[in-house]
Amino acid sequence: MRLAWVWCTRRAVRHSVKVPRRLLSAQVNPQHDRLSETTRNIGIIAHIDAGKTTTTERMLYYSGYTRRIGDVDEGSTVTDFLPAERARGITIQSAAITFHWPPTAPQSPPPQLPPTFDTIPRSSIPHNINLIDTPGHADFTFEVLRSLRVLDGAVCILDGVAGVEAQTEKVWTQAGHYHIPRVIFVNKLDRDGAAFSRTVKEIGVRLHGWPAVCQIPWWKGGNGDFVGVGDAVHLRGLLWQGSADGSQIKAFELEQLETTDTQFADEIKKARIALVELLSEHDDLMVEHFLEHDEDHLAIPGLQIMQSLRRTVLQAPQRIIPVFAGASFRNIGVQPLLDAVVDLLPSPLERPDPEISIENQTSTLQQLLSAAPKPSVPAKKHKKTKDALDIAEVRNLTACALAFKVVNDTKRGILVYIRVYSGTLDRGSVLYNTNLHIAERAPRLLKMYANDAVEVDSLSSGQIGVITGLKHARTGDTLIVYKGLQMKSQPPGGLSSLQLRPITVPPPVFFTSIEPQSLSEQKHVQESLNILLREDPSLHLSIDDESGQTHLAGMGDLHLEIARDRLLHDFKAKARIGKIEIGYRETITASTPPYTYTLDRPIASKPAKAAITASVDPILDTSFTPQDAILTAEQQSAACKNVPYESSYALPDNSTLHISHDGLSRTDSSTHKSLLPPHLSLPSILSAIHAGASAALARGPFNGFPVSNTALHITLDAAAHLYPETTTTALSMATRAAVAHSLRTASETSPSVLMEPVMLATVFVNEASLGAVVQDISSARGGQVLSLDSPVSSSPSSASSSPATPRDTEDDDDAPIIDPTQIYTPPDPFASGTSSLSSDLGSSQRQIVARVPLKEMVGYLNHLRAITGGRGTFVMTVDGFEKMAAQRQREVVEAMREFV
Numbered sequence: 001m002r003l004a005w006v007w008c009t010r011r012a013v014r015h016s017v018k019v020p021r022r023l024l025s026a027q028v029n030p031q032h033d034r035l036s037e038t039t040r041n042i043g044i045i046a047h048i049d050a051g052k053t054t055t056t057e058r059m060l061y062y063s064g065y066t067r068r069i070g071d072v073d074e075g076s077t078v079t080d081f082l083p084a085e086r087a088r089g090i091t092i093q094s095a096a097i098t099f100h101w102p103p104t105a106p107q108s109p110p111p112q113l114p115p116t117f118d119t120i121p122r123s124s125i126p127h128n129i130n131l132i133d134t135p136g137h138a139d140f141t142f143e144v145l146r147s148l149r150v151l152d153g154a155v156c157i158l159d160g161v162a163g164v165e166a167q168t169e170k171v172w173t174q175a176g177h178y179h180i181p182r183v184i185f186v187n188k189l190d191r192d193g194a195a196f197s198r199t200v201k202e203i204g205v206r207l208h209g210w211p212a213v214c215q216i217p218w219w220k221g222g223n224g225d226f227v228g229v230g231d232a233v234h235l236r237g238l239l240w241q242g243s244a245d246g247s248q249i250k251a252f253e254l255e256q257l258e259t260t261d262t263q264f265a266d267e268i269k270k271a272r273i274a275l276v277e278l279l280s281e282h283d284d285l286m287v288e289h290f291l292e293h294d295e296d297h298l299a300i301p302g303l304q305i306m307q308s309l310r311r312t313v314l315q316a317p318q319r320i321i322p323v324f325a326g327a328s329f330r331n332i333g334v335q336p337l338l339d340a341v342v343d344l345l346p347s348p349l350e351r352p353d354p355e356i357s358i359e360n361q362t363s364t365l366q367q368l369l370s371a372a373p374k375p376s377v378p379a380k381k382h383k384k385t386k387d388a389l390d391i392a393e394v395r396n397l398t399a400c401a402l403a404f405k406v407v408n409d410t411k412r413g414i415l416v417y418i419r420v421y422s423g424t425l426d427r428g429s430v431l432y433n434t435n436l437h438i439a440e441r442a443p444r445l446l447k448m449y450a451n452d453a454v455e456v457d458s459l460s461s462g463q464i465g466v467i468t469g470l471k472h473a474r475t476g477d478t479l480i481v482y483k484g485l486q487m488k489s490q491p492p493g494g495l496s497s498l499q500l501r502p503i504t505v506p507p508p509v510f511f512t513s514i515e516p517q518s519l520s521e522q523k524h525v526q527e528s529l530n531i532l533l534r535e536d537p538s539l540h541l542s543i544d545d546e547s548g549q550t551h552l553a554g555m556g557d558l559h560l561e562i563a564r565d566r567l568l569h570d571f572k573a574k575a576r577i578g579k580i581e582i583g584y585r586e587t588i589t590a591s592t593p594p595y596t597y598t599l600d601r602p603i604a605s606k607p608a609k610a611a612i613t614a615s616v617d618p619i620l621d622t623s624f625t626p627q628d629a630i631l632t633a634e635q636q637s638a639a640c641k642n643v644p645y646e647s648s649y650a651l652p653d654n655s656t657l658h659i660s661h662d663g664l665s666r667t668d669s670s671t672h673k674s675l676l677p678p679h680l681s682l683p684s685i686l687s688a689i690h691a692g693a694s695a696a697l698a699r700g701p702f703n704g705f706p707v708s709n710t711a712l713h714i715t716l717d718a719a720a721h722l723y724p725e726t727t728t729t730a731l732s733m734a735t736r737a738a739v740a741h742s743l744r745t746a747s748e749t750s751p752s753v754l755m756e757p758v759m760l761a762t763v764f765v766n767e768a769s770l771g772a773v774v775q776d777i778s779s780a781r782g783g784q785v786l787s788l789d790s791p792v793s794s795s796p797s798s799a800s801s802s803p804a805t806p807r808d809t810e811d812d813d814d815a816p817i818i819d820p821t822q823i824y825t826p827p828d829p830f831a832s833g834t835s836s837l838s839s840d841l842g843s844s845q846r847q848i849v850a851r852v853p854l855k856e857m858v859g860y861l862n863h864l865r866a867i868t869g870g871r872g873t874f875v876m877t878v879d880g881f882e883k884m885a886a887q888r889q890r891e892v893v894e895a896m897r898e899f900v
């Protein structure tokens with residue numbers, strides 16, 4: 001028997017399907033739901049090298065989008081299109097691609113939907129798949145997080161030899177945090193040492209869900225080459241043979257297999273029984289089907305099994321994890337995986353209402369659109385309450401989208417990838433950017449097919465697409481369309497502060513210096529850096545006024561290495577780039593008396609005069625958290641204390657700013673006229689002081705690192721400090737000079753101390769290497785081991801109660817404790833020895849959680865591999881910044897001096 005999608009694939013490949021140019025733009029409002037229903041916004045997530053890019057290439061090929069299969073190792077893939085990605089064979093920037101599954105013939109009209117999917121599978125109707133390929137390397141975790149926000153479902157790819165790896169576990173948990181339904185593809189089953197069963201058990205134990213084995217591997221003759229899969233849902237064997245590109249698949253019904261390969265047929269039956277039993281525990285309808293079919297596990301139609309799987313996958317939290325098998329490099333298993341994407345993962349219509357924040361309070365988009373916004377949870381650090389928005393204001397909000405990625409394309413310029421969350425965004429719309437508070441027009445809208453693009457007239461709710469020609473929008477910005485909005489105006493009321501799924505950027509812990517090679521190069525270098533920053537908000541830029549150097553800070557050494565490569569090779573910027581160094585912070589230990597600085601010199605050839613009084617106090621915390629290190633722009637600019645004559649702000653790195661402005665009330669401006677020069681207002685003065693103070697803290701007096709744990713006190717005496725020539729620039733410069741002087745005085749009175757980033761590292765090793773690794777962490781690296789666990793024995797509850805465990809939980813305190821012996825798996829023909837899988841699992845893998853200074857973790861992977869015979873892996877996140885002991889600080893400072 002030939003399968004429908006085999007035929008479709010061949011036909012599509014033959015005709016090289018090109019998506020009709022106006023397919024999407026032809027959609028009018030009544031069709032949007034139909035389009036949404038047949039849309040899947042999915043991501044591929046996994047540990048580095050598990051085979052995401054290889055699998056994506058096959059998906060594009062079988063969907064008829066490409067004519068040949070790209071190869072990661074030859075650097076010819078479609079999705080890894082940055083030269084830096086192709087050179088390293090890894091994915092750095094997530095690429096968003098649209099294709100159709102099953103493939104549609106050219107010019108075919110949008111699909112008609114049946115009244116229900118009770119009698120035919122969803123995968124029999126062409127779906128519009130927006131696929132986001134995410135990077136696997138820990139340095140790009142933020143890129144993964146950013147992608148996760150716009151996904152409706154995900155395929156997690158596991159390496160069938162390595163099993164569940166550290167980064168997979170981390171990303172899986174993050175996806176769970178966003179309640180993203182997931183299916184698993186166990187890849188690389190063609191490789192020596194592939195262990196499907198062990199991997200499935202690891203899924204249960206380490207990913208905390210019940211694996212629903214939908215396919216089992218088909219080894220030729222029971223223990224030979226990997227040739228196909230046994231399909232427990234539809235009770236058949238699928239054999240990939242007859243064509244090198246994997247487009248021909250032979251299906252064998254169970255009855256046929258019973259005569260040709262009894263053992264395999266028996267195993268498919270066992271898998272089906274286990275599947276029905278498992279589903280029955282989580283889905284009442286499956287129990288009904290089971291009873292209707294006289295309790296015969298094999299008699300239940302495949303379609304009903306698929307529907308039951310879908311219901312359980314869409315449950316939140318997700319308890320059942322469908323597992324599929326294959327080897328994408330050998331072109332085995334990808335077409336049924338695509339069917340599973342369509343059949344099991346949700347459409348945008350089936351996703352929870354997206355979170356928003358509006359005037360620093362959280363709510364959901366639907367609550368807002370129903371014109372009854374009820375901000376429920378006050379955002380951290382903000383007490384301000386919000387009046388409900390005017391109904392008319394909300395009605396005029398015609399579209400709302402999130403810019404989730406910005407890419408500089410050599411051919412098309414800056415591409416802003418967006419996901420539309422409500423309404424329809426039309427070509428030429430004026431978009432209001434609620435992060436930057438500016439409006440800009442969307443000149444062109446595109447749907448991206450990897451390197452190819454199709455222009456469309458509109459993008460409707462649930463769709464992912466690209467806007468070209470935007471000059472300002474950055475990754476993470478919210479874009480709204482407000483009826484009648486002009487380019488220079490802003491939407492009324494709180495709408496101008498509407499943020500979709502706000503995300504906190506983690507603090508940068510590495511930095512490098514960048515200097516243009518010549519003055520004439522300065523402009524190009526600056527422009528290139530600006531693009532890099534628009535693309536990646538986890539990069540930070542600061543200018544060191546004293547040395548004139550620009551500092552670029554990021555999340556990891558690879559992160560900065562890639563930024564450097566992009567700058568030098570992709571943007572051809574001529575710049576000298578320094579060594580990648582750790583981003584320490586420095587903090588004062590003495591207070592200073594008030595110091596007044598008066599600026600009295602021309603600025604930009606115009607007379608300028610302003611004065612400011614500043615003093616500083618140390619905040620004596622010995623550590624601070626990543627949340628204290630980074631504040632959102634809104635948090636930084638919002639005064640957190642509403643005393644009329646005093647404004648207080650939280651600053652990054654656990655510092656604070658207190659401005660007292662006697663006589664100038666925040667709540668009553670009646671006195672301002674007599675006290676302020678006519679061209680100044682209190683808000684503009686406060687914002688100038690804020691900017692000057694932040695600039696002074698960006699470079700400390702001790703070693704030039706950003707200053708942390710410092711309370712700044714500014715006094716503004718309107719009568720003594722403000723002059724007719726006072727401008728906001730002059731005020732900002734005076735503040736900066738006054739604060740910098742105070743910091744210097746503090747540092748001279750009592751030496752400043754350094755604070756270093758400390759990481760929370762989770763290291764996975766074999767039992768045999770445990771001692772050596774623990775010894776290395778605690779002695780050689782000065783780390784503190786917090787827990788030693790066997791992942792099998794550690795229950796999720798004990799894991800989450802441990803402060804050491806970096807699992808950011810799925811808000812799921814009842815995650816099941818999975819006993820691996822209760823998980824069905826087929827036998828692994830290549831499993832070693834006589835030990836049972838569960839004891840293998842329990843004894844072989846150990847998990848060490850430790851806090852270790854970042855400095856000691858630089859280059860750790862190579863060392864770990866050396867002492868664990870290549871099997872050890874680890875993940876780490878910033879746990880906070882801590883004061884360094886005197887001896888350690890001396891060593892670091894000396895090393896820095898040597899380097900200078």
Ligand SMILES: Nc1nc2c(ncn2[C@@H]2O[C@H](COP(=O)(O)OP(=O)(O)OP(=O)(O)O)[C@@H](O)[C@H]2O)c(=O)[nH]1
Nearest residue numbers: 048049050051052053054090091136188327328329
């Ligand atoms: N034997 C075998 N090798 C595979 C298979 N799938 C991928 N590979 C190889 O594994 C390596 C990594 O594959 P990629 O597709 O780049 O993996 P990735 O997950 O995209 O990696 P990153 O982009 O770096 O995160 C490449 O050398 C592939 O050829 C498979 O099914 N079998």
